[in-house]
Amino acid sequence: MRRRITSQDVADLAGVSRTTVSFVLNNDNRFSIRPETVEKVRTAAKQLGYYPNASARALASNQTKNIGLIISRAPQYIASDSFLPQIIGGLLDVTKQHSQGLLLEWVEPGQQLETYLELTRSHHIDGMILMTPRLDDTGLKALEEADIPVVLMGHIPGSRLHSVDVDNRAAAEMAVRHLVDLGHTKIACIINAARPYTSASQRLEGYKQALEQALLGYNEYLVREADFDIKSGFLQMNSLLDSSEEFTAVFVASDNVAVGAYAALRDAGLSVPGDISVVGFDDIPLTPFMEPPLTTIRMPAREIAQQSYHLLMRLMKRDYPQNPEVLLPTDLVLRQSTRSLID
Amino acid sequence: MRRRITSQDVADLAGVSRTTVSFVLNNDNRFSIRPETVEKVRTAAKQLGYYPNASARALASNQTKNIGLIISRAPQYIASDSFLPQIIGGLLDVTKQHSQGLLLEWVEPGQQLETYLELTRSHHIDGMILMTPRLDDTGLKALEEADIPVVLMGHIPGSRLHSVDVDNRAAAEMAVRHLVDLGHTKIACIINAARPYTSASQRLEGYKQALEQALLGYNEYLVREADFDIKSGFLQMNSLLDSSEEFTAVFVASDNVAVGAYAALRDAGLSVPGDISVVGFDDIPLTPFMEPPLTTIRMPAREIAQQSYHLLMRLMKRDYPQNPEVLLPTDLVLRQSTRSLID
């Protein structure tokens, strides 16, 4: 294997010092270098095919040029997630523009503290974005006093960490109010995930609040808890159907889960929206192609990703926004999965 | 900000040299260290909350402990991909076990060479897995003589690079033969992506071959080319329906694309499998929940991910398997999207 080409080689070829090479290649304009010298260095670097060693650079500059995307979920759940690719896509787009790397990591409940410490203290990354954080995350306090910037994609009440999120509660309320406005009074709910995921508990709150405003009673037997994936939607919808409770509409707090719910309804011989109206949440790419196309809350996934990144960038520059929380708008996308009971 | 804790601090506290600390914490058994010394070092490290600096370690050992997953596609296509999360999930699972990091990267056509050089020469990663490679990838030759291990997830004819793949051609042939066996003679095809993606051209080959074996003529007007995502499936199916060609079955070489095709068929008032039989490819988590459940070729996504990783690990240890190509089995998962024309 041929020897690595270092900046010394470039310096030798260009007939200057290594320092000058560094200044030129990093466009360090605190020092003025004669244009012809710049040219000499540039061509020498190109000629040798010089690429600065990332580790050495990280060590010297204390910047890895990598940011971490941490997913609070096990790989088997990641595999069937339709929302994740949108986030990753949005993130990859913008990280590449800033020639940053994206390091993926998942963390299992109970191991959070150790994982975060390792990631931050070992300095694998310059900053991290924490996806779908859990209320019971045992490592969040440690992150608050970590020496690297952190952005929560999602909100944790009481946390000092900066965050990017939508108003899940308000969005869910909007979804359910839509059903109420159509005359539905018996509205079931399948939340997207277990309560410790804040998006889940907040969406449930929105559901409750919409019922309350409509003077409809909250019936816990009409509520089920899914687990991110399609299958759990299928199972929970069946559980609702098997119960003795009556309902004419369901708010399913995740489109992915709603796909499973659709299947369960079909299997039961019920039509959407003929028998049951459904409103989803997320607006994944699939929803317009479902049968019938799903009325849902649009999550601005790409925007969430990019805003998270930009917020993280600001924090890395020690430029702290006065408001630690960025809230992005959602809206209700009307398609064909609901029908009016009022005529 | 408090000072970083270095191995020197641990050494001081434990009353030994930095070298000893290094030996102990890396379990370097080429040197025998007295058990009580080991203990002293371990407790000192724990007490101080010492985490070795990743960059320094990478620089000294010439190993970053990161592997790269490179996606040959733009972010907007990544966003609606249902296959990617399965690969990522499988990869994350196994990288974590080996305390390796996973660095995500995408590369746009035309920029491959530069991207690969930068990634390998800068030594951001110890090895890379190249997803959905393109035949016209201008950087592959450079990778063959790169100084880091590379695994192709997919096959490039004539490349010396190691690869993990399924036999796309044979799998596609199996899918189409299934339709032939059911009595279909006019079988359309929507391939998953443009020809330069080897999986696309290989699946098309399989389609042709199955027709040939059944003594059915190949009609290029029955073939369309999708673009990975759902919408392209919708558009291409409509294009088939708008043409004057007749067909009773379609082989859609990607489940994701098939979702769009389903929607187009529904919109045209055609039933699956009543009017048109459909066979897909991939077996994404959604397929059992489609209406009707899609008969498809199962891609062992998780296995592909993990085998790719293990192959990469072998290459990193300079342990080169005699056969550069790992082929994984596929099978046809029969569901309810095809019907027999023979009675």
Added chain:
DNA sequence: TAAAGTTACTAACGCGCGTTAATAACGAGA
């Protein structure tokens, strides 16, 4: 002409760790 800038560059240190070659301690054998 000397002093005081200004411009263009470099020597040298430090980042934190892995690792080799060398040393010290210690008992066994002669």
Added chain:
DNA sequence: TCTCGTTATTAACGCGCGTTAGTAACTTTA
């Protein structure tokens, strides 16, 4: 007592780069 292995430990170098403090040359001002 002296030599010869072990065994346990360390001094010191190198990984490749960023960066500060400093030097040399060259121009401007008094």
